[in-house]
Amino acid sequence: MTRTRFVVVAAAAAATALLVTGLAGAKTSAVKGTITFDGIWTSSSGQVQFQDVINAFEKANPGIKVNYKPVGNNLPTVLATAVAGGHPPDMADIAQPGTIAQFAKEGKLKPITYAKADMAKNFAPAWISLGTFSGKLYALPFKAANKSVVWYNVPAFKTAGVTPPKTFAQLLKDAQTIKASGTPAYSIGGSDGWTLTDMFENIYLRTFGAAKYDALSAHKIKWTDPSVTTALKTMAKIVGDTSNIAGGTSGALQYGFNDSVTNAFSSPPKAAMVFEADFVGGVITSSTKAKPKTGFNTFTWPSITPGPDASAVEIAGDLFVTFRDNPAIEAFVKYLTSPQAAEIWAKQGGFGTGNHNVPASIYPDPITKATEAPILTAKSVVFDMSDNQPPAFGATTGQGEWGLFQNFLKNPKDVSGIQKQLEAAAAAAYKK
Amino acid sequence: MTAGGITAEPPVTAAPSPSGDSGRLGRYLVGAFFLAPALFMLGVWMVYPAVYTIIRSFFSPTGFIGHWVGIDNYKTIFTTSTFTTAIKNNAIWVAVVPAMVTAVGLVFAVLTERVRWAVAFKTAVFLPMAISAFATGVTWRIMYQQDPNLGAINALGKTISGVFSPAGPLQSALPSTPALQTQGGGMILKTPLHPGGVALLGLTGIPPTAVPKSSAQAVTPAAKPGDIVGTVWRDFKPGGGKPGVVEKGELGLGGVTLQLKNSAGKVVQSTKSSSDGSFDFTKVPAGTYNAAIGSQTFAKPFGGYAWLGPNLIIPSLLIAYIWIWAGFAMVVIGAGLAAMPRDVLEAARTDGATEWQTFRRVTVPLLAPVLSVVFITMVINVLKVFDIVYALAPESEYAKANVIALAMYFTAFQGTGDFGVGSAIAVFLFILVIPVLALNIRRFKRDV
Numbered sequence: 001m002t003r004t005r006f007v008v009v010a011a012a013a014a015a016t017a018l019l020v021t022g023l024a025g026a027k028t029s030a031v032k033g034t035i036t037f038d039g040i041w042t043s044s045s046g047q048v049q050f051q052d053v054i055n056a057f058e059k060a061n062p063g064i065k066v067n068y069k070p071v072g073n074n075l076p077t078v079l080a081t082a083v084a085g086g087h088p089p090d091m092a093d094i095a096q097p098g099t100i101a102q103f104a105k106e107g108k109l110k111p112i113t114y115a116k117a118d119m120a121k122n123f124a125p126a127w128i129s130l131g132t133f134s135g136k137l138y139a140l141p142f143k144a145a146n147k148s149v150v151w152y153n154v155p156a157f158k159t160a161g162v163t164p165p166k167t168f169a170q171l172l173k174d175a176q177t178i179k180a181s182g183t184p185a186y187s188i189g190g191s192d193g194w195t196l197t198d199m200f201e202n203i204y205l206r207t208f209g210a211a212k213y214d215a216l217s218a219h220k221i222k223w224t225d226p227s228v229t230t231a232l233k234t235m236a237k238i239v240g241d242t243s244n245i246a247g248g249t250s251g252a253l254q255y256g257f258n259d260s261v262t263n264a265f266s267s268p269p270k271a272a273m274v275f276e277a278d279f280v281g282g283v284i285t286s287s288t289k290a291k292p293k294t295g296f297n298t299f300t301w302p303s304i305t306p307g308p309d310a311s312a313v314e315i316a317g318d319l320f321v322t323f324r325d326n327p328a329i330e331a332f333v334k335y336l337t338s339p340q341a342a343e344i345w346a347k348q349g350g351f352g353t354g355n356h357n358v359p360a361s362i363y364p365d366p367i368t369k370a371t372e373a374p375i376l377t378a379k380s381v382v383f384d385m386s387d388n389q390p391p392a393f394g395a396t397t398g399q400g401e402w403g404l405f406q407n408f409l410k411n412p413k414d415v416s417g418i419q420k421q422l423e424a425a426a427a428a429a430y431k432k
Numbered sequence: 433m434t435a436g437g438i439t440a441e442p443p444v445t446a447a448p449s450p451s452g453d454s455g456r457l458g459r460y461l462v463g464a465f466f467l468a469p470a471l472f473m474l475g476v477w478m479v480y481p482a483v484y485t486i487i488r489s490f491f492s493p494t495g496f497i498g499h500w501v502g503i504d505n506y507k508t509i510f511t512t513s514t515f516t517t518a519i520k521n522n523a524i525w526v527a528v529v530p531a532m533v534t535a536v537g538l539v540f541a542v543l544t545e546r547v548r549w550a551v552a553f554k555t556a557v558f559l560p561m562a563i564s565a566f567a568t569g570v571t572w573r574i575m576y577q578q579d580p581n582l583g584a585i586n587a588l589g590k591t592i593s594g595v596f597s598p599a600g601p602l603q604s605a606l607p608s609t610p611a612l613q614t615q616g617g618g619m620i621l622k623t624p625l626h627p628g629g630v631a632l633l634g635l636t637g638i639p640p641t642a643v644p645k646s647s648a649q650a651v652t653p654a655a656k657p658g659d660i661v662g663t664v665w666r667d668f669k670p671g672g673g674k675p676g677v678v679e680k681g682e683l684g685l686g687g688v689t690l691q692l693k694n695s696a697g698k699v700v701q702s703t704k705s706s707s708d709g710s711f712d713f714t715k716v717p718a719g720t721y722n723a724a725i726g727s728q729t730f731a732k733p734f735g736g737y738a739w740l741g742p743n744l745i746i747p748s749l750l751i752a753y754i755w756i757w758a759g760f761a762m763v764v765i766g767a768g769l770a771a772m773p774r775d776v777l778e779a780a781r782t783d784g785a786t787e788w789q790t791f792r793r794v795t796v797p798l799l800a801p802v803l804s805v806v807f808i809t810m811v812i813n814v815l816k817v818f819d820i821v822y823a824l825a826p827e828s829e830y831a832k833a834n835v836i837a838l839a840m841y842f843t844a845f846q847g848t849g850d851f852g853v854g855s856a857i858a859v860f861l862f863i864l865v866i867p868v869l870a871l872n873i874r875r876f877k878r879d880v
Contacts, residue, residue, distance in 0.1 A: 052758060080849040099849075159640060161670020177672040181605060182639030191826040243606075247579070250738045253828040254578060268641060392493075396842055398830025399514050406828040410742065428512075 032063035033328030036089040038079060040318070042070040049345045055058040057335050064328045076391070083108050088323040091332070094139070095318055096387040096395055097130070103321070104133040110325040111136040126381040130369040131319060142336055143345070144317035144352045146371050147384060148202055148301040151284070153264050154294060156183050156272040164299035167207070169353040171302045172237055176274045180245045186238060186245045188252040189260030190409045193402025197386040197394075199238070199275050200405065201314055202301045204231040208308035210380035217388040219430050223422035232408065232415045234304065242410035245269035253409060256281055265290040275301070277316060278352060278371040292367045298372060303368055313378040315354075316387060346372075354381065393429035394416035400425050482862075489855035492655055498852060505856035515857065516835040522864075524746060525753075525817055525835065530810035534803055537761020541769055542791065544762070554766070558759035565756060569823025572752040576739035576824075586736030599733035602642065602685065608634035608667035609676040617727030618669050620693070627716040628657050631723035634667025634676050635685065648708045650684035660716050662723055664688050665709040684709025691724045692716065699724075745829045753820055757813070763805045768802030769795070805875070811868050815861065836861050 037054075041047045047070045054066045069089070072080050076099060082088045083103060094100050103109050116137050119128055123141070131139035152164065160181035165171040174186035189195045205213045208227050215221045217229070239245070245252050246263045247270070255263065261280055263270040265288040274280055279298075290296045303310035320336060322329055335341055339357035346353060349364045352372040360376060363369040375381070386394035386401050393400040404425060410419045489505055492498035509515045538555055545551045560568060578585030578671075579589035607613065611623045612633060621631055630652065643666055650665035667673065670683040686707035691699045700721070705711040714725075739748045776798065780790045796803075818837035827832040837856060844854025 076849070077845045080845075084851065161672065180608070180636035180668045180672060181670075182637055182642065182668075191828045222670070233832060250578065250741050253742075254738070254740055254826050256827070266739075268639065396619065396846055397827050398834065399842060403514075403831045406831070409828075 007185075011089070017336075019069060031061060031327045031331055033064045033326060034067060035091060035328055035332055037066055037068045037091045037093075038071050038075060038082075038089040039068055039093040040070075040072065040075045041093075041096065042072045046345075046350065049348050049351065052348075053341050053344045056341070057332060060335075061328075061331055064331060066332060067176055082418050083323075090324045090329055091141075091239075091320060093318045093320055093321050095285040095316065096391060097133075097139075097319065097383055098387060098389050098391055100139055100319060100321055101133050102390070104136070104138050108205060108323060109138050110322045111138055112140060112333050113137055114330050115140065115333045115337055118334050122337055122339060122355045122357050124354065124356060124381070126378075130383055139319035139321050140333060140336055141354055142318050142320050142377055143278045144315045144341070144354050146352055146375050147198055147314040148205075148312070148374070149278055149280070149298050150273055150275050150301055150370050151261075151280045151296060151298050152273040153269045153271075153290070154179075154297050156269045159183070160272070163304050164297075167305045168203075168234070168302045175238075175241065176245055176322055178369060183269055184244050184246045184271045185273060186241070187255075187260045187264040187274045188228075188239065188245055188409070189255050189257040189274075189276075190252040190406055191254055191256040191259075191408050193397070194386060194395075195257050195260065195276060196239075196405035196409055197401050198277070198384070200231060200235055201385045202275070203234050203304065204228070204385075205232055205312050205314055206304040206310065207234065208305070209307065210312050210382050211307070213382050213385065217382070217385045219389070223426055224419045227414055228419055228422075232418065235408075236278055236412035236415065239409050249409065253406065258287070262287050265296055279350075281367055281371070282350060292365060296367075296369055298367060309380055311374070311378065312380040312382060313374050314382050314384060315352075315375060316384040317352075356362070389426070393426050400429065450689075450868060470669050474827050477807040485855045485858050488851055489859045491852050493852045501852065505852045508853050509856055509860060514831065514834065515836075515839055517831065518836050518839040521746065521834060522815060522817075525750070525814045525830060526811055528750055528755075529753055529814045530807045532750075533757045533761045533810050534765075534786075534806050536758045537765050537806060538796075538799070538803065539763040539769070540694030540758060541765040542795070544766065545769060554759075556763065557762055560756045561759045562645070563756075565819040566751060568756055569820045572748070572755075573740065573824045573826075576748055578736040578738050578740065580736045582733060583736060583739070585739065586734070589736065590734040593734040597734075600727075600729045600731035602638060602688070603732050604642070604728050605635040605730060606637035608636045611676070615724070617730060617762050618725050619730070620722050620724040622722065623762065624844065625660050625692075625721045625723060627660060627718060628655055629660050630655050631660060632676060632678065633662060633664040633690075633723060634678075635664065636666070636668045636684075638666050638668070642647065644686050644707075645708045647683040647686055649680070650678045650682050650709045652678045653710045656712070658715055660692060660713040660721060660723065662690075662711055663709040664690065664705050664711065664725065688729055689726050691726055693722045693724050695720045713832045738825050740824075740829060742829060742832050745825055745833045749821060749824055749833060752824060753814075753817070756820075757810065761810075765799060765802055768799050772798050808868055808872050808875075812865060812872070815865050815868070836864075 017228065039047070039050065041050050047068070050066060053070060058064060058066060061106045075093070076096065079092055079094070080099075088108065100109070100406060113136065116128070119131075119137070127141055128137065131137055133139070152206050155355045156178065157163070160174070160178040160183070162174040165174050178185040201213070204216065204227070207230060212221065212227060216223075216225070221227065237279065239252075242249050246260070257276065260274050261283040263277070264272065264274045265284050265394050284290055284296050288295075300311065307411065320333070322333065337355075339355050342351070342353040342355045343362050345351040346358055347364060349368055352375050354375055356376050358376070360369055360373045363372055388394065389401070396402065401422065404418060405423050407421070408414075473731040490500060492501050509519075524858060544554050547553060563571075574582065578586060580586040607619055611620050612619055619633070621633055623631075625631055633651065650663055652663055653661040655661060663678060663684060665682055665684045666673060666677060667682060669679060673679050673682065684705065684707060686705055686709065688709075689706045690703055690705060690711050692701040692713045694700050701713045701716070703711050703713060722795065738744060772795070776794055778789060780794045785793065816837055817835050820835055821835050821838050822841075830838070840854055840857040840861065843850050843857060
């Protein structure tokens with residue numbers, strides 16, 4: 001029943017959209033029209049800010065109306081069904097490049113080559129390649145989250161007498177000092193498999209660099225590769241240090257991402273640090289009493305192998321794609337590449353961008369500045385690996401990569417066993 | 433839908449139409465008119481999706497239809513561990529839940545016939561039926577939390593175990609040097625001691641809040657001839673400090689019970705440390721000794737069972753599910769009991785049957801039809817089980833607790849978006865339910 005309803009609702013919505021844009025397309029002289037946009041942000045998570053971005057565009061282009069639909073976390077499902085049914089929205093926000101690659105391969109997307117010049121003005125080549133699939137520019141990385149961040153409890157670090165580590169070796173040493181001070185060092189939200197893949201990805205990126213990272217993302221390197229062995233063994237130094245994890249292994253498996261944040265920033269703290277992206281800040285301010293700088297702060301993921309990629313940044317983010325092509329959509333896409341569009345949201349917080357014409361001074365508080373500035377200056381930027389892979393492998397609850405990394409957390413000693421299972425799951429997902 | 437069907441039947445009192453064919457046609461038209469809405473809805477929401485799902489299950493993952501892959505999707509179901517686990521788990525559910533629900537319901541139904549507050553009791557047992565399975569899942573997930581400060585079940589365990597084995601004052605402490613080793617829950621300094629020696633027992637991993645308020649700067653006591661002296665202290669200062677060395681800023685741990693063990697491992701003397709952590713074993717005869725701290729000091733509080741962990745997740749789910757449905761079984765069986773002829777029971781008792789014999793040989797056989805209704809209903813419910821697993825199991829245990837319907841949802845609608853395999857699982861589930869449904873329909877027909 002549920003599936004049918006999805007199809008019907010999505011089809012009805014998309015059919016209306018088609019009708020409206022069809023009418024708009026008839027008048028080619030003045031740019032007029034209505035754009036339907038399906039996004040993940042709801043009223044509690046960014047819809048208001050994105051609407052501000054839209055409002056500024058509509059003000060400048062009175063003939064164009066953008067209808068934003070807040071779909072929420074169901075977006076991938078809703079979109080997949082709408083696309084399968086043949087009636088997608090005009091534009092959508094997709095967080096998984098793997099999905100975009102799939103849609104592009106099936107010919108469902110329209111290239112946004114017309115915006116390439118505007119993008120080149122505002123974004124580094126690394127960002128344009130993020131939006132390029134099989135040689136064509138399909139996606140605009142509008143919003144980016146820095147995933148190479150570690151959040152720490154300032155009083156817990158002070159009690160232990162340690163300062164934010166710069167290198168991984170220092171991190172491990174500090175973690176032992178923190179344990180000796182009476183607080184477990186690590187807070188892990190292993191019930192959400194993606195927190196574990198994020199940790200692995202940062203380790204892999206910092207050990208082997210962006211080129212190899214991208215090769216593993218694309219499954220050009222197998223998961224049984226020795227480099228994966230090395231990275232997993234490095235990761236085991238953290239997840240295998242059971243007595244240094246809040247709640248031990250079994251606790252880490254039951255805590256979700258939100259729990260891992262509240263554990264580290266409650267008083268007294270149950271752990272001293274959380275390895276997760278810039279969005280941790282929102283959880284800290286909404287569910288704990290910790291204050292920026294005095295209660296919580298961040299440091300960049302410590303470097304492992306010295307070299308140009310020692311400070312590479314892993315990002316996750318929202319890529320905008322178009323399912324149709326008309327002057328109204330073109331105008332909107334070009335507008336979204338501009339620093340003005342990004343600044344509207346950036347100054348309200350909770351927003352990062354790779355648009356280097358956005359000044360870092362626009363961010364409202366020092367912590368956001370600290371987490372978002374590296375994105376602007378980073379020499380190499382890679383996209384979250386699990387989002388890059390086919391969702392069957394990289395983004396399915398309890399299955400594929402997420403489920404297997406949870407198994408790895410359960411038993412960090414079995415590196416080769418996990419590698420074989422990862423490779424088998426990846427091979428099956430890439431075959432389809 | 434049923435209403436449409438009934439109205440479609442020709443009225444019994446209608447007079448035979450004089451003009452044969454046209455009258456019959458009219459009646460058919462009226463029938464069709466009344467049937468149409470029901471048929472339309474059935475077609476759009478039942479027949480079309482069902483047929484589409486069956487066809488879809490033979491095609492590739494993506495797109496409205498994809499390309500033909502034959503029975504590959506079905507092969508995937510039986511060769512991928514995710515799905516075989518789900519099928520195995522469903523088998524466990526079918527084996528355990530219907531029988532348990534029927535049994536528990538029967539016991540409740542028979543007992544409530546005898547107790548004074550039957551209505552209150554029945555209401556309490558039936559109440560879970562009024563809550564959605566999802567809400568039940570969320571509630572039980574909270575009750576099952578491992579941390580006794582969060583989960584009600586482990587909180588109960590903590591209260592009980594706290595009476596018998598109270599937590600020690602330094603529960604999280606760890607030895608600061610390799611010379612100090614854990615042994616039988618306590619710690620022992622492996623460095624051999626002789627009279628006149630000094631024992632340094634440095635402990636780390638103690639949060640500042642757990643250090644007794646009266647503690648003073650730790651000191652290394654001067655050696656005394658004939659005594660073994662020493663100190664037990666929090667061997668940590670910001671930055672770590674030097675392990676095994678008493679430094680400025682490191683606090684002594686007062687009130688810790690220390691033991692002196694002889695070479696045979698027997699405790700020969702016991703003493704308590706003072707607020708600067710120092711202690712003194714007096715008048716020790718010549719020999720080799722070890723200083724130790726008893727296990728009570730480090731006794732960990734009850735940490736709770738991992739109800740939601742890999743080993744207990746399936747029983748935890750089954751318990752919560754039986755809790756929901758026991759009330760349903762009780763009410764249905766209770767109705768059956770109320771309708772049972774009392775004279776048979778009376779006759780059995782008059783003939784000298786014990787209560788147990790009456791129950792075994794008379795009540796249960798007479799209730800058999802009702803029991804089988806409950807059982808079959810539960811088999812169907814359990815095959816389709818989804819929401820409670822989705823809400824109760826933590827994501828890290830989905831792989832372990834997976835059931836067919838959940839696997840179908842994740843495969844088709846979450847991330848993967850594999851409509852081919854998703855449809856194949858749905859069809860497989862449908863096939864599993866068919867025999868049970870057929871049985872039920874046959875029963876309905878017989879009852880009519």
